[in-house]
Amino acid sequence: MSPVHWLFGDQLGPHFTATAAGGTPRNTRWLLIESRAVFRRRRFHRAKAHLVLSAMRHRAADLGERARYVRADTYREGLAEAVGDAPVSVHHPTSRAALRLVSSLPQVTIHPARGFLVGHREFADWAARQEGRRLLQENLYEQTRRTHDILMEEGRPAGGRWNLDHDNREPPPRGRATLGAPPPYRPREDEIDEEVRRDLDRWEREEGIAFVGRDGPRVFPASRREALAALDQFISHRLAGFGAHEDAVLAGDPVMSHSLLSSSLNLGLLDPWECVRRAEDAWRAGQVPLNSAEGFIRQVCGWREYVWNLYWHLGEDYRHRNVLRHHAPVPEWFADLDADAVEARCLSTVLAQVRDTGWTHHIPRLMILGSHALQQGWSPAEVTDWFHRSFVDGYDWVMLPNVVGMSQYADGGLMTTKPYTSGGAYIHRMSDLCGGCRYRPTDRTGERACPYTVGYWSFLDRHRSRLELNPRMTPAVRGLDRIGNIEEVTTAHRERGSAAP
Structure with missing residues (x-):
């Protein structure tokens, strides 16, 4: 048998x-x-x-x-x-x-697990060699590139630096609604999709199974053939423009030059090794700049491998970390992806993207969705669950470290050296989302006070005793002393509560 x-x-x-x-x-x-x-x-x-x-x-x-x-x-x-x-x-x-x-x-x-470059034993050996130091993504990334000979030249990183992130932080081009990148691969639905949609309709109608968001037409690969086509389209036509504006956001161009391969990788349709090699080969052939190839490769064999292994290494108790003692529930409008209930243009735009496609790229996830949750003091466990359920590429291993550690700073700095949150000035600099908004990114009080600006300063004030001990946060915390009306700001923030901004 x-x-x-x-x-x-x-x-x-x-x-x-x-x-x-x-x-x-x-x-x-x-x-x-x-x-x-x-x-x-x-x-x-x-x-x-x-x-x-x-x-x-x-x-x-x-x-x-x-x-x-x-x-x-x-x-x-x-x-x-x-x-x-x-x-x-x-x-x-x-x-x-x-x-x-x-x-x-x-x-x-x-x-043993498949679909990753760094095995559990290899990671455990690397972690043991850190001798009590923080387990930094940068260090694991360097080892992974050395071990697998990725973007290396005579034992050194191509271009002389391991990380070219400094070259990949350009704001969006002003006066343009789109980045102008070639379109991503989009699949065509078939009879299998029709059957799935009928079954989902029946589950909702007859079994009381409820969903959130909109369905269709399917925009991400569901087969190996489609995933390979998406990879080829990205490497051949989109990777070259990926790097410089990797952290930028445009309301009319939610995908920009991003790969849209995360769901295929996390379904196991693509192996990370083939994605990394295709990107490196494109750079060596002179088809893409090094900062674009390295930026994409770092996402795949740097951050993805780091998050996967931290999920197992940090133990089951990690999901309950909540050093900031944030316990407010995720409000209904957010859980329901009700973008129409939100007046802040940045948050409404991103919520609509998630509602319609189950996806938005990493900066809206971190600096708009996650930042707002952090500023509002929502439960990290509930926020993690929301990200897991609401994103097509969301799985427990993906979202637990990304949200508890990176987004909500609930682990107190095990993953990151500071909380990732900001006022409206950052959103204004890195996007076109503030244009046409009823709020002003510079205003801290009044009817036009930006929810992110108010939320940022209120967050710093609420956690001042902890954050002022963090060298990376000290200048920001000291900025509280230059705000003469901080009590007015924090009071306004508390009165807004969990209402949609």
Whole structure:
């Protein structure tokens, strides 16, 4: 009898079915289980639910007769239906909940994780060598590039520097509504998508499963073929313009030159190694500038590998970190992606992008959505859950470190050296979102006071005793002393509460 290997819904690429020493034999049969309970427990973005189900069903179709696709209420029920008590193998899942599940099943053998460049043991060895120092992303990134010979020249980083982020912070070109980049790859829906949409409609109508956001048409790859086409379009036509304006935001151009490959990577449709090599090859061929290639490569083999390994290294208790003691609930308008309830143009624009597509790039996530949550004192656990459910590329391993550590500073600085938040001046400098807004980024009081400017100074005042000890925050905290009406500012902030700005 052929062995059976279980593929989770984020293990869908050929690197999860490839044979390997100590891994899956050549005559393996593949099992995919679609669990409705996953969507019943939490209210996911409907476009995300559509993408995941479409990707799983496309993968089963590609595998053909060697695959069995089971639709069940729970994973346990699906496994029992498919194989009974027969042995099953699986690659290390990407969430602690999934790992607990497969570890509790005596019939399941767990193989090492795939889809990442840095293994758990390699990361543990690196962390041990830090000898009590902070586990900095920059240091892991350097080691990863050395170990895998990425963007290296005679043992040194190409261009003489490991990180070219300083070259990638240009504001958007003024007077232009778009960056002018070639359009990204967009897939065409097929009969599988039609079936998924009918099923989601039925779940909502008959089973009471609720979603948030809008669904359709699908704009992210759901198959290996589509993911490769998206990668090729990015490398060949968009990577060259990625670097300089990587941190800029334009209301009329939400994708700019970003790769839009995160969902394909996190579904397992793409291997990070092939993305990195394609970008490096393009630079070596003179097709893209070094700052663009390095910026993209750092996202893939720097930050992504760092976040993945920190998720496991920091332990289960990390999700409960809340050093700032922020406990306010995420308000209904935010949870519902109700962009029409918001008057602040930056926040309304970004919420609408998430509502319509389940995606926005990293700066709106960090400096508009996350910054507002931090300034308002919302629960980091609730904010993490919101990001996980609302983004097509959101998974527990992705969002837990990114939100608890990077966005909400709830770990007190384990991941970052300072809180990432700002007043309206930063948003005005790095975007065109302040134009036409009813608020003024420079105003701290009055009817036109910018919610981000008010929120920033109120945040600093509320946590002054902690932040004034942080060298990177000391100048900002001292700025409180130059504001003669700080009590008026903080009072206005408290009175606004969780109302939509």
